[in-house]
Amino acid sequence: MTAIRPKINVDxxxxxxxxxxxxxxxxxxxxxxxxxNAIMSLIDSDAKKTKLILDFGNVRFLSSAVLGMLIRISKRVYEQEGRLKLCKLDPKIYEIFxxxxxxxxxxxxxxxxxxAEAMS
Known part of the structure; x- marks a missing residue:
């Protein structure tokens, strides 16, 4: 597992x-x-058809700006014919979704x- 600033781990x-x-x-x-920026760099450094999972297991609070960020990330992934999955959303955050x-x-x-299984 690689820790990347800002505040994400990549595995x-x-x-x-x-x-x-x-x-x-x-x-x-x-x-x-x-x-x-960090996630977009990961997407761009990956070959076409990126398979990206965003794990929200530690997140309890997020601002509405995060929703915009997720939409931009989603757009970039799909432009590259990739796939994006989210997981482990806190129930309150899931309610916002x-x-x-x-x-x-x-x-x-x-x-x-x-x-990951859904990516197969």
């Missing part, structure tokens, strides 16, 4: 890249921008293993 499960957020709160605009109808945009799984 690999099969052919998928797993990005785990290490902070409990993702609220600051600067942090969100750094996260987006339901209210904003992002559950129709993102494939959300209960754990990393299920998300």
């Amino acid at each position: 690999y499960m099969g052919s998928a890249t797993v990005v785990s957020f290490t902070d409990e709160k993702i609220l600051e605009e600067k942090d969100i921008s750094e996260l987006q 339901k209210i904003t109808r992002l559950t129709k945009t993102f494939d959300i799984y209960s754990d990393v293993e299920s998300a």
Whole structure:
């Protein structure tokens, strides 16, 4: 597992890249921008057809700006004919995804293993 600033760990499960957020709160605009840049760099450094899993297991609070970041990440992944899965969303965060109808945009799984299996 590789720790990358800002506040993510990168691991690999099969052919998928797993990005785990290490902070409990993702609220600051600067942090969100750094996260987006780090994840976009991972996507761009990968070959076409990136398989990316974003693990929210540690996250309890996030700002609405994170939703915008996720949409931009999703767009980049799909431009490269890749696949994106989210997993381990806190129930309160999942509720935000339901209210904003992002559950129709993102494939959300209960754990990393299920998300990785769905990549096969």
